[in-house]
Structures are given as structure tokens and as C-alpha cells.
Amino acid sequence: MVHAAYAVLSLAPLLVLGVPPIGTQPEQVHLSYPGAPGSMVVTWTTFNKTESKVEYGLLGGRLFEMTVGGNSTLFVDSGEEKRKMYIHRVTLTGLKPAAVYVYHCGSDEGWSDVFFFIALNDSTSFSPRFALYGDMGNENPQSLARLQKETQLGMYDVILHIGDFAYDMHEDNARIGDEFMRQIQSIAAYVPYMTCPGNHEASYNFSNYRNRFSMPGQTEGLWYSWNLGAAHIISFSTEVYFYLEFGLELLFKQYEWLKKDLEDANKPENRAARPWIITMGHRPMYCSDDDQDDCTKFDSYVRLGRNDTKPPAPGLEDLFYRYGVDLELWAHEHTYERLWPVYGDKVYNGSKEQPYRNPKAPVHIITGSAGCRERTDRFNPNPKDWSAFRSTDYGYTRMQVVNATHLYMEQVSDDQVSTQETRSHKQSKAQYGKVIDSIWVVKEQHGCSAWF
Numbered sequence: 179m180v181h182a183a184y185a186v187l188s189l190a191p192l193l194v195l196g197v198p199p200i201g202t203q204p205e206q207v208h209l210s211y212p213g214a215p216g217s218m219v220v221t222w223t224t225f226n227k228t229e230s231k232v233e234y235g236l237l238g239g240r241l242f243e244m245t246v247g248g249n250s251t252l253f254v255d256s257g258e259e260k261r262k263m264y265i266h267r268v269t270l271t272g273l274k275p276a277a278v279y280v281y282h283c284g285s286d287e288g289w290s291d292v293f294f295f296i297a298l299n300d301s302t303s304f305s306p307r308f309a310l311y312g313d314m315g316n317e318n319p320q321s322l323a324r325l326q327k328e329t330q331l332g333m334y335d336v337i338l339h340i341g342d343f344a345y346d347m348h349e350d351n352a353r354i355g356d357e358f359m360r361q362i363q364s365i366a367a368y369v370p371y372m373t374c375p376g377n378h379e380a381s382y383n384f385s386n387y388r389n390r391f392s393m394p395g396q397t398e399g400l401w402y403s404w405n406l407g408a409a410h411i412i413s414f415s416t417e418v419y420f421y422l423e424f425g426l427e428l429l430f431k432q433y434e435w436l437k438k439d440l441e442d443a444n445k446p447e448n449r450a451a452r453p454w455i456i457t458m459g460h461r462p463m464y465c466s467d468d469d470q471d472d473c474t475k476f477d478s479y480v481r482l483g484r485n486d487t488k489p490p491a492p493g494l495e496d497l498f499y500r501y502g503v504d505l506e507l508w509a510h511e512h513t514y515e516r517l518w519p520v521y522g523d524k525v526y527n528g529s530k531e532q533p534y535r536n537p538k539a540p541v542h543i544i545t546g547s548a549g550c551r552e553r554t555d556r557f558n559p560n561p562k563d564w565s566a567f568r569s570t571d572y573g574y575t576r577m578q579v580v581n582a583t584h585l586y587m588e589q590v591s592d593d594q595v596s597t598q599e600t601r602s603h604k605q606s607k608a609q610y611g612k613v614i615d616s617i618w619v620v621k622e623q624h625g626c627s628a629w630f
Contacts, residue, residue, distance in 0.1 A: 201226030202287035204266070206359035206390075208366030211336070213394035213404040215300035216273045218370065220283050221392045222266050222290065223359065224250075230266040234281035237294060241280060246270055253389040256382035257351035267392050273297035293367040298335065302451050304407040305581065310338035311548035311574035312376060312460060312509020315345030316358050320549030320572035320592045324611055326364045334369055334576075336406065340509035341376025341416075341460030345550045347386035355386045373399060374413040376460035376510065383424050384417070401432050403439050409454040409579045410443045412436070412503075416461040416510075419479040419491065420472075429491050436494070440501035444625060453582045453624040455503045462508035462544050463495055464517060466561035466568060471511065474558070476523065495521065498540060502625035505585065509546035512555040513570050514589050516615060517542040520564040526629070533566075535620040538629050543587065545575040567615050588616035 206223040220232050230250050233242035248268030255261045268283065276299045282290045298306075309325060328334065347355030362371065372393065379387035384400070393399035393413070401414040414436060418429040442448060443455055463481035465473035472478045483493035498506065499521050518525045519537035527533035534541065547554055547570070554570045561568070571591040578586045594612035621628060 200288060202228045202285065204284040204288060204290040205363075206356065207283060207290050207293065207363050208359065208391075209295055209368070209370045210372060210392045211298055211370040211394070211404060211406075212269060212392075213402075214271070216271060216275065216297065218270045218273060218295065218297065219392045220248075220268045220270065220281065221390075222283050223356070223390075224264050224266065224284075224288070225262070226287075227252075227264055228266075228287045229285035230268055230283075231285055232268040232270060232281055232283045234270065234279050236274075237278040237280050242282070251389070253385075255348065255352035256385060257348060259351040261351045261353075263352075263356075265389055275299040275301065291367075295368055296332075296335070298370070298406065302408055303581070306335045306407045306409070306579055307333065308336050308338055308577040308579075309334045309574055310340060310458075310507060310577060311545050312340035313342040313378075313512055313546040313550050313552075314339070314548035315343075315550030315552075316354055316361060317345065317551040318549045318553070319361065320547075321574045321590075322361065322365075322549070324590070324592060325574065329365045329368050337365060337369055337371045338458055338507065339371060339373045340458050340507055340545065341374050342378040342509065342546070342550070343373075343376070343387070344378075345552070346378045346381065347390070348381040352386060355390065359390060372404075372411075372413065374458050374460060375400060375415050375417055377417055377420065380417060380421050400428070401435055403443075405452050407579045408452055408582045409456050410448070410452040412439060412443075412455070412457045414457065414459050416459045416480045419484060420461075422487070426487055426491070429487075433492055433494075433497070437497060440497065440503075444501055449625055453621070454505070454579055454585060455501070455624070456505045456507065456579075457498060457503055458507040459494075460508065461510045462542065463506070464520060464523075464542055464562075464564060465508075465511045465513075465515060465544055466558045466565045467511045467513060467555045468558040469511070469555055473511070499629070500626055502628060503540050504621060504624060505619065506540050506542045508542065508544045511544050511546045512550070512552060513544065513557065513568060514547050514573060514575070514615070515544040515568040516566045516589075516617065517544075517564045518566045521629075523562070523564070525564050532620075534617050536622060536628065537619070541619055543575065545573075545589070547572050548574050549592070569614055571614065573611070573614070583620060583622055585619045585621075586616070587619070588613045590614075
């Protein structure tokens with residue numbers, strides 16, 4: 179009998195391969211914040227059409243005491259096989275700020291694992307904590323394991339993924355996209371996973387990106403804004419400057435939207451409530467890498483626009499400066515680089531002793547070294563004056579908007595061991611990687627007038 183049992187077990191992998199996947203089983207579960215206080219969107223995928231339901235309840239209360247229905251959309255990948263999948267979206271509303279909710283999603287034909295999340299606090303005095311990075315793939319995702327653990331330890335309220343996912347989501351008839359979404363489920367099912375598009379999403383007019391994520395607004399995640407704590411956060415597409423075959427009008431449409439959004443954010447009552455304006459876009463305006471990308475040239479399209487279009491396309495540096503954007507987050511370069519406050523290729527530090535205290539121009543951070551098959555990039559050995567700190571280590575950035583005047587950022591290296599990690603008696607911080615750079619940005623005044 180024992181030998182027979184072993185014989186059956188030895189065949190198990192072969193037997194499993196012969197069984198088609200259960201198309202009604204939810205997978206690729208992730209959260210996003212739709213921008214309305216007390217709400218959260220749950221998104222997941224099935225390969226057969228099913229109902230879209232989330233059952234949830236407060237931690238410590240009766241499990242799954244509330245049920246909300248949503249809808250699904252059919253996404254047909256444009257690869258050879260024209261693979262079909264159903265993207266389900268359910269919006270939870272009326273959530274209590276800072277309360278912990280337990281949930282699962284699916285239908286009576288299949289349910290996901292059980293997850294939990296903390297409802298975002300919509301108070302302007304809330305001090306949200308972020309992890310941010312770009313350029314993370316299925317292969318060589320160096321930062322993934324640390325981010326998974328830190329998210330589940332409750333270290334972050336939101337994740338910002340600043341473009342370039344999976345490498346690439348459309349490959350192998352979008353199976354690479356499926357695998358990536360499964361990989362990040364252990365992060366994104368617990369905290370909102372907020373995104374912007376990068377160049378690696380461009381295939382089939384960004385269709386995998388536009389269909390798989392659920393961002394605020396009505397632009398399929400290409401550009402949108404939202405508020406959290408003392409910050410107004412703007413996500414936009416740098417790719418409209420490069421993929422003109424998908425429509426030059428997108429570039430102008432986004433520019434006009436950015437201008438209006440910044441105007442609204444600068445109304446006195448809005449800027450008083452959310453004084454920090456933070457942007458996130460994939461390709462940076464400035465960088466000191468040596469790969470001949472857009473930002474390595476003085477006349478970056480994103481920064482200064484394009485003169486080879488009719489009409490000429492406006493860049494974003496002047497717009498962001500004019501409306502007093504405080505912090506600009508970028509990726510694309512597979513490195514980490516912190517800039518001094520910069521505008522027009524010139525440094526405008528607050529003072530020699532305290533460059534980030536009341537800076538006279540926006541602060542730029544490039545964080546594109548989370549890990550992918552393309553490895554990290556190299557730096558130009560002779561950077562310009564605006565380059566303050568740079569590293570080719572794999573890693574990611576942490577940020578906390580502490581209050582109306584103080585914002586903290588630090589860079590975690592996945593390549594360097596914390597000194598505490600080498601001790602035989604490991605302290606709790608030992609698992610967090612080595613912090614190789616940190617800054618406090620302190621602003622007693624926000625808006626364009628702060629520059630003068």
C-alpha cells in the first residue's frame with residue numbers, strides 16, 4: 179500500500195498538468211484608492227465570467243458580514259492568442275478611517291484568500307507613509323521580498339509604483355502580466371497600489387496597463403490626482419511625449435488637465451489644507467546616467483517639450499515651477515538619484531547649510547532600481563551641479579508626509595547589510611535593509627511665492 183501511495187504521489191505533478199486551470203478562481207487581487215474619503219477599490223482577475231463580489235467586515239467583528247457587488251470587464255490581450263480575461267472591480271464605501279477590515283473577493287464559483295487592509299485616514303493631519311519605486315519586473319525583482327514583508331508588518335499606508343511593470347506585461351500573450359500581478363498580490367492586496375505608466379507598458383497602446391489597474395478619474399490610469407494627509411498627489415504619463423503614434427492630442431489633453439488640476443490645488447483653501455504638491459511620472463526631467471535617455475540631454479522632452487510637433491508641445495518644468503510643485507518623483511533610470519532643488523538646470527538650495535529647508539525650486543528624486551531583467555544602469559562620471567547623491571544599488575524609497583511643513587525621505591539598499599543585521603542578537607530593524615540616504619524637506623511656505 180505504501181509503495182502504491184508513493185507511486186501515485188510521484189505521478190501527481192503529471193496529473194496536475196493535465197487539468198485545466200479553474201477559470202472562476204479569483205487571482206491577482208489588488209487594492210487602489212479611488213480618491214473619495216472612506217473608500218477602497220478591490221480589483222482581481224478571473225479567466226471565466228463570474229459575478230464580482232467582495233465580502234468584508236471589521237477585524238474582530240463578524241467575518242464577512244457585509245457584501246458589495248461590482249462589475250467585470252472583458253480584456254482581450256492583443257497578442258497572437260487573443261487571450262481573454264475578466265477584470266473585476268468592486269468599490270467599498272463608508273469605511274471608517276484607520277479601521278482594519280478583513281475581506282475576500284470572488285463569487286460563489288470561487289473565492290480568494292482572506293486579506294486585510296487599513297482604511298485610509300482622510301484627515302489633513304494624517305501622516306501617511308509610502309514605499310515608492312519604479313522598474314520592477316518578474317525576473318530579478320530584488321526589492322520584492324523586503325517590500326512584501328514590510329507591507330505585511332504595517333510599515334506603509336500606500337505603495338507608489340512609478341512605471342515599468344513585469345518586463346513586460348504583454349509578453350507571452352500577457353502571461354507575464356498575469357505572473358507579475360500574482361507576485362505583487364502579497365503587497366497590493368493589503369495596501370493601495372497606485373501607479374503611473376512607463377515605456378515598458380506601451381505595447382498595444384498601453385492596453386495591459388489601462389485594463390489591469392483601477393486608478394481614480396476616467397483616464398484608465400494615464401493621469402489622475404488624489405489627496406492624502408497634507409499632500410495633493412498627481413500621477414501623469416511622460417509617455418505621451420514619446421509615443422506620438424497613439425495620438426498627439428493626448429499630450430495636449432494631459433497638459434491642459436495638469437494645468438487645471440494645479441490651478442485647483444493652488445486655490446487658497448485647497449493649498450492651505452493640502453500644502454504639499456507631489457508629482458509622479460516615469461521618465462525624469464534630469465538624471466546623470468550615461469545611457470543616452472531623454473533626461474541625459476539638456477533639452478529633455480518632458481522638461482522642455484517638443485518643437486518637432488505641430489503645434490509645438492509644451493514641457494512640464496515651467497508649469498510645475500509656476501504652480502509651486504514641491505516634490506517630483508521619477509523612475510526609468512535603474513538607479514537612485516537625489517537632486518538638489520533645481521530649476522532651469524540651476525541649483526536653488528534653501529541655504530548652503532540647509533539646502534532642503536525652504537528650497538527655492540522643486541526637489542527631484544529618481545528611484546528606478548527595484549530590480550528587473552535589465553539590471554541597474556551606470557552613471558556618468560561627471561554629473562552636473564544639481565546631482566546631490568546617487569547609488570547603483572538595488573533598492574526603493576520610503577517617504578512620510580509628516581505634516582504641513584515637514585516631509586521625510588530615505589533610500590533603502592537591498593545590496594548593503596544594515597550594521598544591526600551582522601549582530602548575533604538581531605534587533606527588529608535588522609530586516610529592513612541599510613538606509614543609504616535620507617533627507618528632510620522643510621517648507622514653512624508652499625506655492626510659487628515660496629521660490630522668491
